Amino acid sequence: MTTDPDALEAARRDRSGHAAAERPLAVVRAASIDDVRATMRIASETTTPVVTQGALTGLAGAANAGGGEIALSVADMTRILDVSPDDQLAVVEPGILNAALNEHLATHGLWWAPDPASREISTVGGNIATGAGGLLCAKYGVTRDAVLGVDVVLADGSLVRMGHRSVKGVTGLDLTSLMIGSEGTLGVIVGATLKLRRTVPGDVCTLTAMFPSVREAAAASSAVTASGVEPAIMELMDHASLSAACGVLGLDAPTSGASQLTIQTDGPAATAEAESIADILRRRASEVRVTRDRAEGEELLRIRRAMHPGMASLGTTLIEDVSVPRSRMAEMFDEIARVERDHGVRIPTVAHAGDGNLHPNFIFDGEEVPPGIWEAADDLFRAAIRLGGTLTGEHGIGVLKSRWLADELGEKQWQLQRDIKNVFDPQGLLNPGKVFAPRDELLQHP
């Protein structure tokens, strides 16, 4: 345990741009399940709130620890306890980085599919706690599809092992799924049994296509999905995000309005699928490039990977995370354009187009998100819900979006979820004020 001011200060903030108002009481860096259990027992006895932390790469403020709270970090619990190629599973501690795990698994010809953009710096435990998505989800699933079981320390310090090592298992309620995406509100994930895949054999083909407008790029991506081919990656950049990324890479600016799709196919049918996708794109795009060379493919993806530095070059960013049915993506881009006009804000947007998950980046000046930006975000969230979508596809609710949770769930389901939280945590010690903020706090901006 430490009360070092730098450690306390660091525990206040994740990568959302939001920080807790005050520093936590202490930071506990657990080295073992026993450390976590001891911490929770002390917390229960003293009714001290606990905020579980991993690598603090979250984008919703869910792991920010504040005044009167213990920051319980599992970032040092990084062991891989078991890899079974025969059963295609691994048992790991929560603090291991996603990329470090996959580097190890590659030596066994295996991989864990969840691939958030943060995978080099985010932990497996954090991926599970947020129900992380990524670029490959349309083809290879989200975190929920890749976890067989979790070991959880409850608020009272007891240890419960949920789920199975077997592929199938329906013994009672599926508490493993309930933990996935629970954002530290139900218990502390201290171990996970992960469902792995064999490394995909065959080629990787990469395509890029330029379109005269974002609406046409979105329509083309919907056409690819509707054709039945399954790209591994399908990323869309609107004109503003494409321009910013080209700017930081020193490339020529795209022509006015131009938007881009970047698509990868893999597996035994990679080449055939790339050809049929290219046919679909050529009917709509001004320029289509295709390569079977992996290095050249990485070069084509470089522009998409420059999105974050591109956004940083424009100002401070509130990165949002709406998700809509794939057929409604073009309409969602129309809504984003409307919100830009109505609120006078800039919202460069990229999308995981294969699964309808959009990241609108609200640009502003200064450190704190101004009220006008939240009003624009509110307008945008409601539009996504109207289109049959959700206000968060993969980042979670945390502290930043708890205000809108009941709008999407409805009052009855919101109360049901809160009652389940109370079953796990009757004293309200686990990540208080996150996800299920008290109703009277919801009237204020976060």
Add this chain to the structure above:
Amino acid sequence: MTTDPDALEAARRDRSGHAAAERPLAVVRAASIDDVRATMRIASETTTPVVTQGALTGLAGAANAGGGEIALSVADMTRILDVSPDDQLAVVEPGILNAALNEHLATHGLWWAPDPASREISTVGGNIATGAGGLLCAKYGVTRDAVLGVDVVLADGSLVRMGHRSVKGVTGLDLTSLMIGSEGTLGVIVGATLKLRRTVPGDVCTLTAMFPSVREAAAASSAVTASGVEPAIMELMDHASLSAACGVLGLDAPTSGASQLTIQTDGPAATAEAESIADILRRRASEVRVTRDRAEGEELLRIRRAMHPGMASLGTTLIEDVSVPRSRMAEMFDEIARVERDHGVRIPTVAHAGDGNLHPNFIFDGEEVPPGIWEAADDLFRAAIRLGGTLTGEHGIGVLKSRWLADELGEKQWQLQRDIKNVFDPQGLLNPGKVFAPRDELLQHP
């Protein structure tokens, strides 16, 4: 609503062989969500227990309705409300049969992957309520992987829409997953948004291989899994089940001890995968047959499909459903042989070998399961749990296995699950005595 004696009598029993001791009060055949809501409001006001029923094809007694209870059937709610090929989803009522849904989806080039052996006669709502598995799960996932959202009428008659139409969505707790496999204890599923797949293009190849013992068949199936190829179907029949199936089909009896694997590959790599599987099998098998002809493939699967009539020819059957990590399957067959010897019972066994899910069939005379059979089953369940497995892979707990639930979950998790049930159903009206039987009842045999 009816109190017709035949209807009441039929509502007492599913296909497990177990029936409720008495007839229910009444059978309500709901035609709409409003009917379900009205039934639950009356039940709440009068504190009358309600047992939700579909096609009554369950194998754990979960939907059996007994004395003092209302049997609430949703079998007449069979509409397909929406099919979106672009979003690869369908919205359906719960009473539609799995096979009827897939017949309709085929006209759109789509399918819903869960394929319980009962798919011709079981409902989608029942598949969800039990978390049904099937033959294709190792490659195409279980029910949990194929449901985006559920509409649920709660005990008090209120309607809650859980989940999303979008591929991604992490808004609060994952109540959709909690409903999957909840066996009527949390609410009445009145609608579902299903995640569909495109019809798989390419060939289907079918292989059969004969082995001198079940242990060698199990080892061969583990070798296939470990090689990384993904068969769509991989079914194992031990000597006793193979002999019984051959018997009812009028085929020659297999040689002493002989056991069989039946494997299908599909998709763009079907032929290449079938060849590499054949290479693995030939190292161990006495005979391997391969065909790319679909009709001939169905002929090879005919023996496996004759399992149920084969068992019926031997006596009355208690069909069990343990699941183990795939690498432990040969050991599980050793345990089954030991249980047969120790308890003097016959347990012909088939397995979904691709995912480690075994169906041991306990054979006995008469209508009621004798205590000696339950003692043998108890021994077998404990063996499965010792091997890192579970006492139910896809049939559920129902009334028949509630006695063992706490053994697998541990006392703490059992209590946690029961407390969650109480959040949904504070009056204890939904399927009382199922899954979470009171602890003092657990000492008796079901």
